Amino acid sequence: MKIESVDVVVTSPGRNFVTLVVTTSDGVVGLGDATLNGRELAVASYLRDHVAPLLVGREAHNIEDTWQYLYRGAYWRRGPVTMAAIAAVDMALWDIKGKVAGLPVYQLLGGRSRRGALAYAHASGSTLEALFRSIRTNLDDGFRAIRVQTGVPGLGKVYGVGRDLAAGERYDYEPAGRVAVPVEESWDTGAYLRHIPTVFEAVRAEFGPALPLLHDAHHRLTPNQSAQLGRSLEPYDLFWLEDCTPGENQEGLRRVRSQTTTPLAIGEVFTGVFDYQTLITEQLIDYVRSSVTHAGGISAVRKLMDFAAMYQIKSGFHGPTDVSPVGMAAALHLDVAIHNFGIQEYMQHNSQTLEVFRTSYTFVDGLLDPGELPGLGVELDLEAAASFEYTPAYLPVNRLLDGTMHDW
Numbered sequence: 001m002k003i004e005s006v007d008v009v010v011t012s013p014g015r016n017f018v019t020l021v022v023t024t025s026d027g028v029v030g031l032g033d034a035t036l037n038g039r040e041l042a043v044a045s046y047l048r049d050h051v052a053p054l055l056v057g058r059e060a061h062n063i064e065d066t067w068q069y070l071y072r073g074a075y076w077r078r079g080p081v082t083m084a085a086i087a088a089v090d091m092a093l094w095d096i097k098g099k100v101a102g103l104p105v106y107q108l109l110g111g112r113s114r115r116g117a118l119a120y121a122h123a124s125g126s127t128l129e130a131l132f133r134s135i136r137t138n139l140d141d142g143f144r145a146i147r148v149q150t151g152v153p154g155l156g157k158v159y160g161v162g163r164d165l166a167a168g169e170r171y172d173y174e175p176a177g178r179v180a181v182p183v184e185e186s187w188d189t190g191a192y193l194r195h196i197p198t199v200f201e202a203v204r205a206e207f208g209p210a211l212p213l214l215h216d217a218h219h220r221l222t223p224n225q226s227a228q229l230g231r232s233l234e235p236y237d238l239f240w241l242e243d244c245t246p247g248e249n250q251e252g253l254r255r256v257r258s259q260t261t262t263p264l265a266i267g268e269v270f271t272g273v274f275d276y277q278t279l280i281t282e283q284l285i286d287y288v289r290s291s292v293t294h295a296g297g298i299s300a301v302r303k304l305m306d307f308a309a310m311y312q313i314k315s316g317f318h319g320p321t322d323v324s325p326v327g328m329a330a331a332l333h334l335d336v337a338i339h340n341f342g343i344q345e346y347m348q349h350n351s352q353t354l355e356v357f358r359t360s361y362t363f364v365d366g367l368l369d370p371g372e373l374p375g376l377g378v379e380l381d382l383e384a385a386a387s388f389e390y391t392p393a394y395l396p397v398n399r400l401l402d403g404t405m406h407d408w
C-alpha cells in the first residue's frame, strides 16, 4: 500500500492548526498534527516543500523506516520544526495502519493498560476568589486534578491566568494572541516567589488535602529559585511543579532535585529523548511533559516513555489547545496503552475547532478515553477547515521590571 498524496492543511478556527493529510493508493486517509504555536507556517513549508515530495510512492506501512528516513535523511537533526514535521508523518501513518487493521491505535501499541487517562484541568484567577470559582467549575465538570495559576500582586497579566470567569463559565484562555507582534508582559520573580505559597495554602484550606494540584512556573526561575519554590510548596503536597527552570541545561535540575521533594515535570518544549537523557538517567524529574506533536510522534514518544519507565518516571503529556485534536488523540492512545502513564493535560478545544476536527475521544468522570474507532479516531472536515483562514498569532514575550527580556 503506497502513499499516493500528501497535503498540508492550515486552518484557524480560533487559533492556528497545521494538519498533514496522507492518502494511500487504497484510499485510506491518515491525519497528523504539525502545529507549532506561533511558528506554524515554518512547519507547513517544511512539510510541503521538503517532506511531501519524498513520501509519495513510499510503503505506507513502514512507519519506523519512514521515521528514520526523515530524521537521519535530513542530516540536520532535532529542532522543533523538524520534529513537529516528522511527528505529523508518524501520526498519519499510525492512523492509516489502524484504519487498515480495523483497530484503534492503542491496540496496535499493546492494548489497554487502564480504564482511562486521568486528566487535569486549568484553573486560574487574578484573585483568590476568582481562582476558587474557576476550580469549582472544573470540579463540577468532572475534573479530578487541577492546575492552579494566579495573578501576582504588582504585576499585570501573567502566564496561565485568563480573564476572570463567572461561576459556571468555562475557561477560555488562549495564550497565542492574534496580533502582528507579540504582546509584552512583565515579571518580578521575587513577588512571584513570595505570593505562590500563600495561594496554595489558601487552596488547600478551601479544597482539602486530597485534590491533586499542579502548578506551572513556565521556565522562569533559576535552579536555586526553583529549589526555594519547591521547598516552600512542600507543605501543600503538589502533584507536580512544572518547568521550574529552563531545561536546556539539564544539569541545573540536579540542584533542584537535591533540595526539594516536590515532584518535578519538564519537557513541553523538548523535541526528543536526548533532551531528557540526564534528567531520566539521574532520575532528576518525575514526569515527562512532551507532546506527541513536538517530540517526533507516537513512535518516538513510545520509546521515550519506555526509557523513562526504567527510572520510574511517568508521562504527563502536554495537552494545551495549541495541540490539535489530532495530536490530542495521539496522546490519548499512548496514555491508555503505556504502563508508566501519570496524568494527561486537557484543555477543551472551542466549538469551531471541534467543527473542523470531528473527535471521538471522551471525557467521563475525570478520565479521558481515545475511543474505539479504527486509527486515531479523528476526522478532518476540509470544507470547515477552509472557512477559517490562517491568521498570524504570537505568544507573548516577557520583560523584567527594568525592561530586560526574560523567559515567557
Ligand code: KDG
Pocket: 037, 175, 216, 218, 268, 318, 319, 320, 322, 345, 395
Ligand atoms: O504554546 C505554548 C503553550 O502550549 C504553553 O504555554 C502551555 O505551558 C503550557 C502548558 O503547560 O499547557
Ligand code: MG
Pocket: 216, 218, 242, 243, 268
Ligand atoms: Mg507548561
